[in-house]
Amino acid sequence: MRLEFTKMHGLGNDFVVIDSTRQNVHLDEAALRHLADRHFGIGCDQILLVEPPGDPAQALFRYRIFNADGSEVEQCGNGARCFARFVREQGLTEAREIPVETLGGRIVLHVEGDERVRVNMGRPVFAPEQIPLVAEHEADAYTLDVQGHAITLGAVSMGNPHAVLLVDDVASAPVTEVGPLIERHECFPRRVNVGFAALRDRGHVDLRVFERGVGETLAxxxxxxxxxxxxxxxxxxxxxxxxxxxGGTLVLSWNAQAEAPVWLTGPATTVFNGWIDL
Incomplete structure (x- = not known):
């Protein structure tokens, strides 16, 4: 099977984007892992599929996201920005407001005049059972036992599960040591993405992220x-x-109202187009 693809990145978080509206695409986990392999495939953090929507009245496309290990996930903000640039560059739509279906729910992508993409990431969900997180009740912070050490973190779903730890300095944060332990902690039955955040001030945050099924990414x-x-x-x-x-800086906005969405704005870049025989 020969597949045409486009290599893209959002702040160094890189993707193989495949249009399945104009070619037949059948990818199992082994094929997905091969595409993502940086030595024997194309190489990427995630594979993005462009598909026709299930409900054309509600969305222009279906947006599917697969990690480098072949697992399908619900949401990816950097990928969403690349998705928006891709469908416009490929002539699949001329719209600047692009509603798409994802495994985590419907989101809307806005392509601005400078070609940066603003993404409605949906409202944050803090209820433990919806993250999902095993906890007796909802809280601003939770303490987990991680190999005998008590680690305090916040947890939220942004269409996919996230845990966030406050650290003094991201450069010295134990991302590669603690990240995988929390990712697969028994309190997160569907695993979790793990962020290590350091506050500079009320308007600036430094962040490193250990992504579920991928490892640490640039963004x-x-x-x-x-x-x-x-x-x-x-x-x-x-x-x-x-x-x-x-990999760079993103702008986030949220007014902390229960039903308000988080908005994300940042760049998306096309690297090259190609094809691969599988």
Whole structure:
């Protein structure tokens, strides 16, 4: 099977984007892992599929996201921005407001005049059973036993599960050591993305993210949205925050109202187009 694809990135968080509206695409987990392999495939953090919507009255496309290990996930903010640029560059739509279906629910992508993409990430969900998180009741912070150490973190769903730890300095944060332990902790039955956040001030946050099924990435849009939501709920940041990740900076906004969505704005870049035989 020959597949055409486009390599893209959002602040270094890189993707293989495949249009399945104009070609037949059948990918099992082994094929997905091969595509993501940086030595024997194309190489990426995640594979994004563009599909026709299930309900054309509600969305222009269906947006599917697969991690490098072949698992399908609900949401990806950096990928969403690349998705919006891709469908416009490929002539699939001329719309600047693009509603799409995802596994985590419907989201709307807005392509601005400078071609940056603003994404409605949906409202943060803090109820433990909806994250999902095993906890007796909802709280601003939870304490987990991680190999005999008590670790305090916030938890939220941004369409996918996130845990966020406050640290003094992201450069020295134990991302690769503690990240995978929390990702697969028994309190998170569907695993979890793990963010390590350091406050500079009320308008600036430094962040590193260990992504579920991927490992640490240069940027994570839903992770930035999760950090914003958890910190804003605790009144540690203002309604608009710049979140600096290893790959660059995203702008997040949320007014802490229960039904209000988190908005994410940032760039998306096309690297090259190609094809691969599977």
């Amino acid at each position: 994570c849009g839903s992770g930035a949205a999760a950090a914003m939501a958890i910190l804003r709920r605790r009144d540690l940041v203002d309604d608009e925050v710049e979140v600096s990740l290893p």
